[in-house]
Amino acid sequence: MSACITLLTDFGTEDTYVGVMKGVIASLCADATVIDLTHEVPPQDIATGAFLLDASVDYFPEGTIHVAVVDPGVGTSRKPVALRTSRAFFVGPDNGLFTLVLQRQKLLQAVCLDNPQYHLPNPSATFHGRDLFAPVAAHLARGVPLEELGTPLTRLQRLPLPRIRVDWLGIRATVVHIDRFGNVITNLTRADYEAWRVRWDVKEPAVEVVSGTDLLPICRTYGEVPRGQALALFGSSQRLEVAINGGNAAQVFHLQRGETIRILRSESTPPPRVQRKLNLG
Amino acid sequence: MSACITLLTDFGTEDTYVGVMKGVIASLCADATVIDLTHEVPPQDIATGAFLLDASVDYFPEGTIHVAVVDPGVGTSRKPVALRTSRAFFVGPDNGLFTLVLQRQKLLQAVCLDNPQYHLPNPSATFHGRDLFAPVAAHLARGVPLEELGTPLTRLQRLPLPRIRVDWLGIRATVVHIDRFGNVITNLTRADYEAWRVRWDVKEPAVEVVSGTDLLPICRTYGEVPRGQALALFGSSQRLEVAINGGNAAQVFHLQRGETIRILRSESTPPPRVQRKLNLG
Amino acid sequence: MSACITLLTDFGTEDTYVGVMKGVIASLCADATVIDLTHEVPPQDIATGAFLLDASVDYFPEGTIHVAVVDPGVGTSRKPVALRTSRAFFVGPDNGLFTLVLQRQKLLQAVCLDNPQYHLPNPSATFHGRDLFAPVAAHLARGVPLEELGTPLTRLQRLPLPRIRVDWLGIRATVVHIDRFGNVITNLTRADYEAWRVRWDVKEPAVEVVSGTDLLPICRTYGEVPRGQALALFGSSQRLEVAINGGNAAQVFHLQRGETIRILRSESTPPPRVQRKLNLG
Numbered sequence: 001m002s003a004c005i006t007l008l009t010d011f012g013t014e015d016t017y018v019g020v021m022k023g024v025i026a027s028l029c030a031d032a033t034v035i036d037l038t039h040e041v042p043p044q045d046i047a048t049g050a051f052l053l054d055a056s057v058d059y060f061p062e063g064t065i066h067v068a069v070v071d072p073g074v075g076t077s078r079k080p081v082a083l084r085t086s087r088a089f090f091v092g093p094d095n096g097l098f099t100l101v102l103q104r105q106k107l108l109q110a111v112c113l114d115n116p117q118y119h120l121p122n123p124s125a126t127f128h129g130r131d132l133f134a135p136v137a138a139h140l141a142r143g144v145p146l147e148e149l150g151t152p153l154t155r156l157q158r159l160p161l162p163r164i165r166v167d168w169l170g171i172r173a174t175v176v177h178i179d180r181f182g183n184v185i186t187n188l189t190r191a192d193y194e195a196w197r198v199r200w201d202v203k204e205p206a207v208e209v210v211s212g213t214d215l216l217p218i219c220r221t222y223g224e225v226p227r228g229q230a231l232a233l234f235g236s237s238q239r240l241e242v243a244i245n246g247g248n249a250a251q252v253f254h255l256q257r258g259e260t261i262r263i264l265r266s267e268s269t270p271p272p273r274v275q276r277k278l279n280l281g
Numbered sequence: 282m283s284a285c286i287t288l289l290t291d292f293g294t295e296d297t298y299v300g301v302m303k304g305v306i307a308s309l310c311a312d313a314t315v316i317d318l319t320h321e322v323p324p325q326d327i328a329t330g331a332f333l334l335d336a337s338v339d340y341f342p343e344g345t346i347h348v349a350v351v352d353p354g355v356g357t358s359r360k361p362v363a364l365r366t367s368r369a370f371f372v373g374p375d376n377g378l379f380t381l382v383l384q385r386q387k388l389l390q391a392v393c394l395d396n397p398q399y400h401l402p403n404p405s406a407t408f409h410g411r412d413l414f415a416p417v418a419a420h421l422a423r424g425v426p427l428e429e430l431g432t433p434l435t436r437l438q439r440l441p442l443p444r445i446r447v448d449w450l451g452i453r454a455t456v457v458h459i460d461r462f463g464n465v466i467t468n469l470t471r472a473d474y475e476a477w478r479v480r481w482d483v484k485e486p487a488v489e490v491v492s493g494t495d496l497l498p499i500c501r502t503y504g505e506v507p508r509g510q511a512l513a514l515f516g517s518s519q520r521l522e523v524a525i526n527g528g529n530a531a532q533v534f535h536l537q538r539g540e541t542i543r544i545l546r547s548e549s550t551p552p553p554r555v556q557r558k559l560n561l562g
Numbered sequence: 563m564s565a566c567i568t569l570l571t572d573f574g575t576e577d578t579y580v581g582v583m584k585g586v587i588a589s590l591c592a593d594a595t596v597i598d599l600t601h602e603v604p605p606q607d608i609a610t611g612a613f614l615l616d617a618s619v620d621y622f623p624e625g626t627i628h629v630a631v632v633d634p635g636v637g638t639s640r641k642p643v644a645l646r647t648s649r650a651f652f653v654g655p656d657n658g659l660f661t662l663v664l665q666r667q668k669l670l671q672a673v674c675l676d677n678p679q680y681h682l683p684n685p686s687a688t689f690h691g692r693d694l695f696a697p698v699a700a701h702l703a704r705g706v707p708l709e710e711l712g713t714p715l716t717r718l719q720r721l722p723l724p725r726i727r728v729d730w731l732g733i734r735a736t737v738v739h740i741d742r743f744g745n746v747i748t749n750l751t752r753a754d755y756e757a758w759r760v761r762w763d764v765k766e767p768a769v770e771v772v773s774g775t776d777l778l779p780i781c782r783t784y785g786e787v788p789r790g791q792a793l794a795l796f797g798s799s800q801r802l803e804v805a806i807n808g809g810n811a812a813q814v815f816h817l818q819r820g821e822t823i824r825i826l827r828s829e830s831t832p833p834p835r836v837q838r839k840l841n842l843g
Contacts, residue, residue: 002311002312004304004307004311006300006304008297008300011742012742013294013575013598013600013601013602014600014602014741014742015600015614015741015742016570016599016600016614016615016617016618017741017798018598019568019570019597019598019599019600019618020599020617020618020621022597022598023566023568023597023618023621023622023623023626024621026566026595026597026622026623026626027621027622027623030564030566030595030623031564033307033311035300035303035304035307036294036299036300036303037297037300037301038294038295038296038297038300039294040294040295043742043743044808052296052297053297055297055301056297056300056301056304059301059304059305059308059411060304060307060308061304061307061308061311064304064307072784072808073785074783074784074785075782075783075784075785076783076784076785124797124798125782125783125795126783126784126795126797126798127797127798130621130798131798179295179296179298180292180293180295180296180324181324220356220406221355221356221357221406221407222353222355222356222357222407223354223355223356223357233406233407235405235407235408236298236405236407236408236411236412246325246353283592283593285585285588285592287581287585289578289581294575314588314592316581316584316585316588317575317580317581317584318578318581318582319575319576319577319578319581320575321575321576333577333578334578336578336582337578337581337582337585340582340585340586340589340692341585341588341589342585342588342589342592345585345588460576460577460579461573461574461576461577461605462605501637501687502636502637502638502687502688503634503636503637503688504635504636504637504638514687514688516686516688516689517579517686517688517689517692517693527606527634
């Protein structure tokens with residue numbers, strides 16, 4: 001069976017940077033299946049890269065080689081690395097991109113990519129995606145053992161991550177991503193939410209997006225509220241998100257990554273209801 | 282020979298939704314060839330999805346599995362379906378996406394995707410692309426018979442479609458799509474046009490885009506008029522389109538989907554010629 | 563081993579033009595590996611297409627078939643062509659798209675694609691990407707010899723190319739591309755630069771982007787200057803580029819393709835230093 005390689009970068013698709021990486025892979029391992037995760041990570045936004053990678057990797061075959069390149073420090077002292085976890089391989093810069101994945105997948109082995117035998121000859125200092133990461137991924141796909149690729153590493157960079165905070169009113173979660181539809185995705189997982197409901201005996205939770213506006217119900221799907229109405233739900237990544245049925249919640253609520261959303265224990269601690277004044281176009 | 286699967290969605294490429302669907306397919310059917318039709322259907326715009334799908338499917342191998350997901354009703358009572366036609370398979374929501382294709386391809390079999398054995402375990406209510414449609418496509422690619430996937434269906438949702446209207450002046454056609462180059466594509470097919478010419482004995486037809494402006498000639502290719510000049514032609518989808526050689530017709534004529542364009546039987550019913558006053562940048 | 567086909571177009575990804583080309587290829591040569599270089603060449607911008615193609619082809623396997631379609635003259639007298647060079651095949655319109663590649667790769671054979679046996683039946687006059695170039699690429703991938711595809715050609719169209727100019731002050735280079743990160747790429751290759759340094763005994767060269775502003779150092783990688791600072795370096799395409807560490811040089815310096823950048827023999831011919839007045843956000 002041929003190996004599966006995924007690519008996640010901030011390279012965009014206007015240039016041929018991604019195509020060139022695939023050319024390098026095809027030159028070294030012609031029968032690998034190469035799948036784009038996305039190349040539209042905002043330039044140099046490591047946190048978004050880490051989020052999108054984590055939301056995706058569970059859906060790939062075991063042993064998939066995930067190449068992630070959001071790499072503002074390319075050519076500096078930040079290390080190029082390859083990792084093996086309980087489920088997959090990861091290749092990219094050691095700058096925190098793998099932080100979220102490594103919260104869920106056990107890290108088995110990590111190396112610094114310092115064996116030039118597995119790089120392109122005369123690698124540039126500015127495009128390790130092409131000169132280091134793509135060839136390393138292709139060699140892994142061909143079965144080269146991880147330890148061949150470089151020196152073992154024991155510590156990896158980790159991103160600081162926002163945590164949920166719980167008090168007697170409820171949970172404060174942080175917006176970690178806004179998707180193409182304007183759905184506002186938080187760091188509250190369904191597992192943490194269910195544990196909180198049990199512990200605090202929560203019957204009728206509700207979501208406060210903007211202080212002083214209508215509380216939102218927690219639904220199962222978008223269509224449970226009329227078109228144009230806002231709701232909260234556990235989305236496809238099993239994290240709480242705020243959405244508008246047929247609309248763009250991020251625009252309507254003026255929400256950005258990093259902002260706080262409250263999940264209240266009860267509707268009976270209600271702020272005044274003024275949702276109708278928002279333009280729910 | 283490995284099966285061919287196409288994907289058409291409104292998911293965009295900023296997120297990893299499409300990549301994840303490909304991961305699911307690779308997990309279940311590693312040797313399928315997966316081809317993107319487009320993921321830039323305007324969010325929830327079923328009519329554009331139907332148009333783009335119809336314009337594309339003839340160019341794929343027989344037996345190709347076309348997955349189309351423009352799905353505002355995901356998780357509600359709209360049915361997830363799979364179809365077999367005289368040429369191909371189609372997988373997606375039953376919301377009219379397949380209306381245009383089914384005008385041209387004979388429907389042989391349709392099922393509601395209610396057999397959970399062919400879905401991902403614990404499917405979400407918000408991402409059937411990943412949890413139902415991708416695995417179903419992969420199973421079809423592996424040779425699972427359509428009838429295994431669910432209960433037979435006899436009726437499918439259809440979109441209301443604009444029709445051409447003919448009167449003594451000529452044809453009124455409707456704009457159904459505007460492409461990346463600003464070419465304005467109508468619902469008038471070459472076949473309907475040729476039949477009309479014979480029936481009305483039309484010698485010198487001309488196209489009126491905006492009432493009171495120059496009539497446009499019907500050409501064979503863009504280069505038949507000087508750069509910056511407007512023309513009409515039967516484009517690559519065999520539908521009448523309005524274009525500007527080297528320019529953007531939709532912008533210049535302020536045209537949008539749904540607007541009417543007239544094909545006149547003769548230039549001798551001419552409105553005043555004022556095309557030069559338009560900014561044909 | 564299956565053949566590798568690349569696609570570079572100005573078709574964008576909102577429509578299904580590219581997907582349809584892949585359908586045609588899959589219909590004729592199911593096991594070809596098809597790789598997108600980019601489809602975001604600005605509409606009808608042959609020079610950018612030529613630059614991006616040239617920057618990419620060295621990274622693909624020998625014998626790769628590169629299909630390039632930026633084709634404002636489609637359907638007119640411009641010839642559809644296929645070429646064989648010392649390294650690869652090229653398929654597309656004869657309008658200068660291959661100019662840069664042919665400066666570096668020896669042209670061995672060229673044909674005009676006038677054998678309709680290798681086209682789709684009833685080809686359109688507006689979409690040769692689908693009706694001529696994709697099927698020709700697939701037939702080449704299947705091993706059809708180039709001479710079968712049409713009549714030999716001895717002359718090809720070439721684009722006029724900006725040249726570097728050298729005087730006693732230094733080199734004047736021309737901006738040939740701006741990438742997604744705002745890096746400003748010039749036509750000065752590392753080889754020409756090194757030859758110039760030797761010939762003029764240049765010790766401390768410096769780059770003047772905008773007359774009267776700070777000279778920039780020539781670095782090895784972005785991280786050699788503090789975040790927000792501008793620099794020059796030989797980028798991944800081995801051409802001199804102007805960049806801002808963590809920023810967008812094209813925006814900050816208001817640079818566009820075609821503008822001139824000077825490489826001075828010495829910092830001691832300095833214009834006044836006012837870089838701090840620029841908004842290096």
